[in-house]
Amino acid sequence: MSATLTSGKGVRPPGTADTAAPRVRRSSPLRRRRSIAAWGMAAPFMVLFLVFTAWPVLSSLFMSVTDIKSRDLQNPFAVDFVGLENFSTVLSDPLFQKAAFNTLYFVVVGVPLTILVALAIALALNTGITKLSGFFRVGYYMPVVTSIVAVAVVWRFLLQPENGLINEVLGWFGIQGPDWLGSTTWAMPSLIMMSVWRSLGTLVVIFLAGLQSVPKALHEASALDGANAWQRLRNITLPTLRPTMLFAGVITGIGFLQFFEEPFVMTQGGPLNSTLSVAYLIYNTFGFGNYGVAAAMSYVLFAAVVLLTVINFKVLGERDDAAGPRRRWFRRAGGAS
Amino acid sequence: MTSTSTATATKPRGTVGSHLGEPQPRRWIYVVLGLGLVLVVTPFIWMLLGSFKTNGELRQNPPTWWPQAPTLGNYQELFTRLDFPQFFTNSVVVAVVVTVGNLVFCSMLGYAFAKIDFWGRTWMFRLVLATLMIPGMVTLVPLFVLVSNLGMVNTYFGLILPFLAGAFGVFLMRQFMQGIPDELIDAARVDGAGELRIFATVVMPLCKPALATLAILTFLGSWNNFLWPLVVASTEDMYTLPVALALYSVGQNSTNYGLLLAGACVVLVPVLVVFLALQRHFVQGLATTGLKT
Numbered sequence: 001m002s003a004t005l006t007s008g009k010g011v012r013p014p015g016t017a018d019t020a021a022p023r024v025r026r027s028s029p030l031r032r033r034r035s036i037a038a039w040g041m042a043a044p045f046m047v048l049f050l051v052f053t054a055w056p057v058l059s060s061l062f063m064s065v066t067d068i069k070s071r072d073l074q075n076p077f078a079v080d081f082v083g084l085e086n087f088s089t090v091l092s093d094p095l096f097q098k099a100a101f102n103t104l105y106f107v108v109v110g111v112p113l114t115i116l117v118a119l120a121i122a123l124a125l126n127t128g129i130t131k132l133s134g135f136f137r138v139g140y141y142m143p144v145v146t147s148i149v150a151v152a153v154v155w156r157f158l159l160q161p162e163n164g165l166i167n168e169v170l171g172w173f174g175i176q177g178p179d180w181l182g183s184t185t186w187a188m189p190s191l192i193m194m195s196v197w198r199s200l201g202t203l204v205v206i207f208l209a210g211l212q213s214v215p216k217a218l219h220e221a222s223a224l225d226g227a228n229a230w231q232r233l234r235n236i237t238l239p240t241l242r243p244t245m246l247f248a249g250v251i252t253g254i255g256f257l258q259f260f261e262e263p264f265v266m267t268q269g270g271p272l273n274s275t276l277s278v279a280y281l282i283y284n285t286f287g288f289g290n291y292g293v294a295a296a297m298s299y300v301l302f303a304a305v306v307l308l309t310v311i312n313f314k315v316l317g318e319r320d321d322a323a324g325p326r327r328r329w330f331r332r333a334g335g336a337s
Numbered sequence: 338m339t340s341t342s343t344a345t346a347t348k349p350r351g352t353v354g355s356h357l358g359e360p361q362p363r364r365w366i367y368v369v370l371g372l373g374l375v376l377v378v379t380p381f382i383w384m385l386l387g388s389f390k391t392n393g394e395l396r397q398n399p400p401t402w403w404p405q406a407p408t409l410g411n412y413q414e415l416f417t418r419l420d421f422p423q424f425f426t427n428s429v430v431v432a433v434v435v436t437v438g439n440l441v442f443c444s445m446l447g448y449a450f451a452k453i454d455f456w457g458r459t460w461m462f463r464l465v466l467a468t469l470m471i472p473g474m475v476t477l478v479p480l481f482v483l484v485s486n487l488g489m490v491n492t493y494f495g496l497i498l499p500f501l502a503g504a505f506g507v508f509l510m511r512q513f514m515q516g517i518p519d520e521l522i523d524a525a526r527v528d529g530a531g532e533l534r535i536f537a538t539v540v541m542p543l544c545k546p547a548l549a550t551l552a553i554l555t556f557l558g559s560w561n562n563f564l565w566p567l568v569v570a571s572t573e574d575m576y577t578l579p580v581a582l583a584l585y586s587v588g589q590n591s592t593n594y595g596l597l598l599a600g601a602c603v604v605l606v607p608v609l610v611v612f613l614a615l616q617r618h619f620v621q622g623l624a625t626t627g628l629k630t
Contacts, residue, residue, distance in 0.1 A: 037532035038455035045442040046461065048502035052480065053468050059479035073482060121373060124366050132367070138616045139374045142381070145612045147561040149579040150604040153586050153597050154384045163398035165383055171399075197377065258472050261563050265583050282474045283564070291478050298474040305472055 063295035070289030086296035096297065098273050099281040102188065106277065107256045107308070110192045114252055115245065117196060118203030123233070125204070126211045137208070141201030148198065152265035155194045156181065159266075181267050184274040191262045191275055199255065203248045210244030211237070246316040253308045257301065278304075381609070388412070388599040395594040411599035419596075421603060423574055424581040431496045431566075431577060432559040438501040439555045440548055447510025448536045452522055462511075465504045473564055481568055495569045496577070500559060506551050513547035514540060553615060560608060578604045 064086055068079045090096050121140060125133055143151065158165045159180040167177030180190040218236050227235070238245075260279035263269050269276035269284075278301050285294040387395060388411055389404040415421045449455065450462050480499055481490075489495035517540060525535045541548075566577045567584075576584070582600045590596055 034453055034532055035455040038449040038453040038458070041445040041449045041453075041533070041536065042457075042461065045446040045502045045507065048442065048498070049465065049468075049504070052483075052499040052502065053476065053504070054464065056476035056479040056483065057468065057471055059483075060475050063479060073485060121370070124370055127363065127366055129366060129370075132370075136370050136374060138613065140377055141616070142609065142612065143377060145557055145608055147563070147579050147582075147604050147608070149561075149563050149583045149586075150601040151380065153582060153601045154380050156586070157387070157395075157594060157598070158380060158383065163396065163400045165379070165400055168400055197380075200377070254470065254472075258474065260474075261583070265586055268587060279472075279474050282477070286478055286481070286568075291482070295475075295478050298472065298477065301472055302475050305470060309470070 060295045060298060063292050064299050065296075066292050068291045068295075070291060072291075082292070086292050087300070090293060090296050090300060095273065095276070096278070096281060099276045099278045100300075102274065102276055103257060103259070103278045103304075105188055106192060106195075106259055107253060109189075110195050110256050111249060111252045113192065114196045114199050114203060115248055118200050118248070119207055119241075119245075121200070121204050122207035122211060123237075125208060137205065140204050143198045144201040146198070148261040149265055151198060152194065152262050155190075156266050159190050182271060184271050187267050187271060187275045191259070191266065194262060194266075195256065195259065199252060203252065206244060206248050207241065210241050214240045242316055246312055249312045249316060250309050253312065254305055257305055257308060381605070384598055384601055384605070388595065388602045390595060390598075392593065392595045395598075411595040414596055415599050415603065419581075419585070420573060420576075421578075421581070421600070424576050424578045425603065427493075427496075427570075427575060428560060428577040428579075430493060432556050434493075434497050435500045435559045436552050436555045438497075439503050439506045440552060442502050443506030443551065444510045444514075444541065444544065444548065445536065446507050447514055448532075448540055450507065450511040451514035452517070452519070452540070453532060465507050469504050469508065477564065477568065480565075484569060490569055491571045491575050493575075496566055496575070499565065500562070503555065506555065509551055510544070510547060513544055517543055549615075557608065 065081060065083055066079045067082050067086075072079050121136075125136055129136075159167075161167060161177065161179035161182065164177075164180070166180070170177040178186045180186045214237050219232055222232055222236060258279050259277050260283065263275040263277055263280050264283075267275045269280055278297065282294050282297045282301065285297060383402075386402065386404055389407045389409070390401070391406065391408055391410065394401055394405055446465075450458060476499075484490055484495045484499070487494075489498070521539060522535055525539050530538075561579060562577070563579045563583065566580045570576050570580055573581070578600075582597070582604055585591075585593075585600065586597050
């Protein structure tokens with residue numbers, strides 16, 4: 001909100017410009033006019049952005065240290081400051097711990113799995129097949145554009161124990177498939193399976209682009225020196241792909257940490273809360289009207305997003321400095337927030 | 338990979354280079370990729386076929402692949418008993434307005450960020466960029482409080498306004514516009530054109546690829562958006578498609594399989610058709626957003 005007030009300085013009328021001169025490096029009427037134009041062009045976006053994005057982010061932080069509930073909407077003065085009480089309530093709540101564990105499970109298994117499968121597909125597509133390459137790429141990318149809600153509805157039927165397609169196919173091989181979504185053991189792997197299926201395509205495209213920067217000459221030289229395909233993959237391709245992997249890890253991780261639609265449609269968090277995610281718990285807490293607690297939870301989730309990004313940089317970012325603008329971009333985005 | 342290595346190792350030296358420069362397509366790679374593709378595409382085909390089956394057939398064990406008695410009954414029910422035309426309209430209205438808004442606002446700010454050196458540019462850009470990583474859940478509660486204080490719960494305004502100015506779009510447009518030569522803009526300035534005119538007549542026509550990408554991604558994001566419409570739309574006449582589908586699938590229609598599959602088709606098929614028609618833009622767009630800078 002305060003930012004809109006300072007905007008007044010930028011569009012100061014020409015008469016008062018001499019006082020503003022030290023701040024502007026080269027103050028000329030032309031320059032000032034350009035500055036005014038820039039502020040004019042920025043204004044519509046910035047107003048919407050400050051009201052509907054920046055303010056809620058700050059406001060959420062305020063709420064997380066108050067006992068605000070849904071009924072306080074009519075009576076804002078009934079809200080009390082409670083310090084970090086919400087956070088300690090949240091962190092010691094067994095249900096939150098369960099949700100945090102589930103979310104971690106989903107991320108720790110799902111993200112590397114997505115990366116591995118996508119990398120394998122990208123490497124296969126990069127072996128010089130030209131005929132159907134575009135066709136394959138489009139096919140693998142298809143699930144990415146779809147609504148999670150809709151595909152979750154479809155997958156719920158595919159995963160049915162009695163007459164679902166998946167258990168039917170497993171039956172051909174003599175395997176008795178489990179009651180996927182009805183079992184505390186298999187519900188989460190089912191959601192992970194679907195999420196890997198849905199987010200593969202993005203990473204395939206990203207890895208294919210990354211593979212273009214792998215130096216061919218290096219491959220040829222090392223092949224002449226007798227390095228086999230596996231050695232070349234490990235020592236040439238993967239190190240060159242490091243920044244790409246970092247990018248892939250960060251975007252997939254951020255998405256997976258927030259999973260919500262999948263359990264909402266497929267399991268409602270069950271059975272026995274085995275697929276209750278943090279995002280889902282926030283939604284439920286919000287639904288019960290405990291706004292302060294929900295806000296505190298959302299900041300814990302936010303902290304997890306930041307932490308995951310930092311871990312990604314630590315694991316994948318250190319050794320290679322040739323990452324270029326992409327990496328700086330993320331460092332800036334991560335550092336500022 | 339193993340077969341590659343043996344092939345490379347046993348080949349006479351002279352052919353190694355040409356083998357790597359233009360690798361021979363290997364049949365097993367086609368087979369593996371083809372099998373993978375079948376796995377990826379099967380759910381869609383099964384959904385489409387299933388939407389023409391009766392509920393009785395969908396409950397059959399073992400499951401059938403082709404509909405035995407194809408019927409349009411599921412779609413009829415969707416469009417007559419349930420209010421899917423309304424949900425469809427809501428989804429389209431919200432997605433179109435959000436897309437147009439983002440195209441206009443993000444490209445204007447993107448131009449200011451990329452090509453005008455003005456006071457406040459740096460901190461503004463940082464502020465916008467900083468919010469890119471913030472989970473939607475963080476703004477959910479205060480945004481709902483704000484929107485309900487503004488009296489916009491269960492209205493188009495409530496569904497649309499929070500998404501009209503996306504940080505991602507600004508980033509995308511700025512990146513693209515930085516690639517436009519400064520000389521071009523300076524020449525227009527020397528000729529006496531104002532910034533708004535330069536933006537509209539010089540820069541925007543050059544930005545068509547970026548605008549196409551932003552339009553596609555924004556529309557898609559809005560079409561598939563679930564959490565916010567779920568919270569803001571409180572009566573059926575304001576539901577968007579994903580909200581309606583999700584609530585039916587967990588509500589009293591949860592065992593009406595045919596209906597739900599037809600509903601999923603209504604949500605997915607338009608998007609898949611558009612995707613297949615414009616797939617080049619999608620893939621290009623992804624490369625632009627992530628990798629090309």
